[in-house]
Amino acid sequence: MPILLFFVGHWYLSLFVQTFYLHRYAAHKMYTMNRFWERFFFGLTYAAQGSSFLSPRAYALLHRMHHAYSDTEKDPHSPHFSSNAFTMMWKTKNIYNSVLNNDYELAKRFEGDYPVWNLLERIGDNWKSRVGWGTAYVLFYVAFATAWWQYLLLPIHFLMGPIHGAIVNWSGHKYGYQNFDNNDKSRNSLFFDFLTGGELFQNNHHKLPMRVNFGVKWWELDPTYPVIWTLDKVGIIKLKRKVAAQEPERLAA
Template identity: 80%
Template sequence: MIILIFFVVHWYLSLFVQTFYLHRYGAHKMFTMNRFWEKAFFLLTYMAQGSSFLSPRAYAVLHRMHHAFSDTERDPHSPHFSSNAFTMMWKTKEIYNNVLHNRTETERRFEGNYPLWPAIEKLGDTYYSRIGWGVVYALFYIQFATSWWMYLLLPIHFLMGPIHGAIVNWSGHKYGYQNFDNNDKSRNSLFFDFLTGGELFQNNHHKLPNRVNFGVKWWEVDPTWPVIWTLNKLNIIKLKEAKVKA
């Protein structure tokens, strides 16, 4: 039971920082926050993603590319130019690393207006950090696992961030329904996105990329939206007026 609780907590905490901080804040700036909270959520992102920490800068650049080139050959992670989810993930990893280490020149329109903390970004990308977090996960399992099959969950912990991204980009551009014709293959895969915290409303998001609530129809539930609404009420973040509509 402890292992399953640990897995669920890690899944949703890592998912939250990816959709709330990396995506809605880092890539789109759907809301603002002061410098203290920006650093606090940056640190939380590092701790929650652990061995699979994703740089807010590189994430923002790739995500902006994804919107600009959705489901074309220039899309960094379209499932329609990869034979399976694993080859798509590998392609994304290569583009991500090139952006992260400045091995490629990105278009100016994709740069800027994202959170920066060079020390944490550098630490999070080191083998010491990634392997260290992996060891922490493994030791926790050694201490509390009660059955051999539980160890099969460990690889998911190691690659949590990329796995979330793979689910969203593969399923969200192949399976489900469309509310809008976006001239791409984006889909809404679930009407209540309990799996990826609202990220599987890809069709809605590609039509309305700055809408903070990814659900559009009354029956589409984005679980991250109530959290964002609450953080706004607590004055931890500030929603932009044009983006407050639920």
């Protein structure tokens, strides 16, 4: 039971910071927050992703490129230019590292307006930090695992952030239905998107990239949106009202 709780907790906490902080805040700035809360969620992102920490700056630039060049050869992680999800992940990793080191020319036009904390970024991207988090996961399993097969979950812990991204980008641009014609291959992959926190409503999101609620139809439930709505109501974040209320130009029948 402790292993299951740890795995599920790590999965959803890492997923939350990726969709709430890296995606909707760092990449799109769908809402604002003061410096204290920006640093708080920056730190939470580091703690939640641990060994697979993703730089908010690099994530934001890759994601902005993804929208600008969706499903073209310039898209950093379109599944339509990779033979499988693993080669797509490797390609994305290489582009991510180039962006992180300011060596990727295509990313430069998308610079600016993302959270920066240079010290924590250096710590999070340092191999000692990544190995340290990985060691902590292994020690937890040594203490609480009750069967050998449970150790097979460890690689998912090690690569949690990139795995979430791979699921969203591979599935969300290959499988499912489309509400809109976006001139790309984005799709809504799951009827109830509980495994990825709303991220698999890719077709909706590519049509309305500043809409906070990724669900469009009444039955499309974005589980992250109620959390964002609550944080806005208690004053931790401030939604940009015009984009929060953004409506689609047309809905599929």
